[in-house]
Amino acid sequence: MPVSAADLALAHALADAAGAAIRPYFRAEHGLEIKADASPVTLADTAAEAAMRRLLAAEAPRDGIIGEEEGASEGASGRHWVLDPIDGTRAFIAGRPIFGTLIALVDGGFPVLGIIDQPILKERWVGVAGRTTEFNGRPAATRRCRALADALLATTSPALFADDELHAFEHLDAAVRSTVLGGDCYNYACLASGHLDIVVESGLKLHDFAALVPVVEGAGGVMCDWAGDPLHAGSRGDVIAAGDAARIEDILEALACRGH
Template sequence: MNGSDLALTTHALRMAEMASDTAMEFFHGRLGVAFKADESPVTQADKAVETEVRRYLKTHFPEHGIFGEEHGVEGDPAGRMWIIDPIDGTRSFLSGHPLFGFLLAHLTGGSPDLGVIGMPALKEVFLGVPGQGASLNGKPIKASGHTRLDQAILYVNEGDKLHRDHPALFDRLMQAGQTRRFGYDCYPHALVAAGHVDAVIDYDLEPYDFLAVAAVVTAAGGVMTDWDGKALNLGSDGRVVSAATPDLHAELLDLVRGD
């Protein structure tokens, strides 16, 4: 890791710690909840975390752009930019469920070259720099290496939306893998990076939902793309596949396409 990367990771981990402390001040407390136009909830905690991280970035990286879920884009997306999801899984957060996360990525030219997945209630921080490795709480992690879908632990994220919008694909997914679980948000992907889960199918995401995650999964030796097998960037359509290996990833793409 060169000096520039080390500086970025040091700052990213500091922001993850700050975000965790702020989120946990609100967790299991009384939350002011509103609903956005798409009916997704936003809490005081989302806004407080993003405001704090933005303030830090403007102090330490004033020349970089910022794209946050709650306050939008500042700066040039084609340059160096940080992307923030202050609380990934607000529905989990507001219902007292601990599997909400904090997502932070550094982008160059719209593609992630550093990612952090913070899990405040679990006291876990995943860090990934593609080409240089991934870690969990400072210890190296690696994807499982499993290559066959019929032997894989498969998570299906956003299953209710998949069932509604892609019923035939949903039916195929219910026959896939050795073990299947339903999930939401970032943590199933983090488990791919850590080697506990082999694959995740996900749907209807925004860039701040998947770019940090993609950096961590890729850094851990996994593969994460859109459903067409294309690399993820700011322009991706929000349909994603994470897998431990290229072989497993190829099987999942065939399943998604109905091949």
């Protein structure tokens, strides 16, 4: 089912609701706790997801919801809204405005709509399958990259890779011009706007990557897993984003040394 004008309006409303819940906690008392998986969660995370769920219950009661903080609830439509209220909670608690709210609509297992919203800087990237990505209402575009040696690579942290994945990443790191660390979802937004060339990560969950796919691909880039396959609801969570599709084979070749 194509993304409708009502779907897009609802996605914007979800981002607005999340931002309104997050902003009062930024650089203020945020009630930090550590979850069972050792990841941080704050009052802003829980308040933002709760606000989005209330809106979805009112506006799209037949759709399922998959959220980072409250888990999954099945609907009757076959579609799911995938929510990550704060992707980059560590940046949020450090007072760094490079986190984002991620909102995706997944239909048939594939992301068809995605929003990356930075509520402090008031930056919003919106991607819809088959359409041009927009950044604050204007077209966004990735940049061309003539060779891997010219590329600017980003990842959140090498510490998040397993040993064999780290070995592969280091091989790619040695092949590019420079590497930027930190950034979470903001890296993909910067790639969609032509400021980065490659983002590589692993261990991501659906709520971490679903919204990124329509944003990056609608800006002219490509996203896939480390085997080169398209990302979907059942993907393992090893992720490549490239601003220039011509560099994908080079990236896959560099990462192919994994475990060697």
